[in-house]
Amino acid sequence: MPDDWARFLYLGLLLLFIGGAVLVEFSGRASQAMRMAALWAIIFAGAIFLAGVWQDWNTPQQVVSEDGTRIEVPMDASGHFLLTAEANGQPVRFIFDTGASSIALSPDDARRIGIDPDDLAYVGMAETANGTVETAPVTIERFAIGDLVDENVPAMVIRADITGSLLGMSYLRRFARVSFEGEMLVLER
Incomplete structure (x- = not known):
């Protein structure tokens, strides 16, 4: 306010x-x-x-409870849940994606958080809605949503021209409860 x-x-x-x-x-x-x-x-x-x-x-805002154990993310106009987190101290907008196996960073977001996508070893492959893409494993040193902080979070950088990053299952499993309440995504620890 x-x-x-x-x-x-x-x-x-x-x-x-x-x-x-x-x-x-x-x-x-x-x-x-x-x-x-x-x-x-x-x-x-x-x-x-x-x-x-x-x-x-018209911009939905996520809400983190005072104790940091509950995060509410409203659905945006396109029907997606967009969550903003700090990765290595930089704000990154993630699309909540239960179809993604892990956190998948776009090359642009990787650069913003201090990871150079050009210096990575792309040793993995992933199937996306746009086809097969190469992936490189990385570690996000500090991943925060409000006061909720995780360290050394595994992720991957996707070698493709994508506009956003995905918040996938490897991170979502850290929550005791992932649910939908109407047009609200609720994450609880």
Whole structure:
């Protein structure tokens, strides 16, 4: 909630700045020009505000309980459960995938967490919806979802042009309960 207030304050100051700039610019001109300029400034600032608020309202947010033992992940508009975790200190967006045997990192996500996909030994193969891909085993030193932290988590890097990473069964088995409550994925330890 503090982030919401900071966003509203920022957008309010932006509106005040734009409105003040328009008033200063047209102060020596006819009142009609000032009204038009102010109207356009309000329309512009309002569009920016609504775009930001709309995006925030339509982005499902995961919730981690205070004790870190329960994670709730709402379904997104496409019908997937997207979970954000920190891998080696970097935020990574994962698609919850019970069909994946392990954590599968895209080459881009691997780079962001400090693993160079070009220096890996691709010794494995995996069947995906897009066909067979080469895989390289890696270890994520620190994997955190909220206050829930695991160390030395095995994963693989996929040698393919994929846009996201998968949170598969090898990690999901660490939870005592994985369930669906309506359009909510619930992970409990």
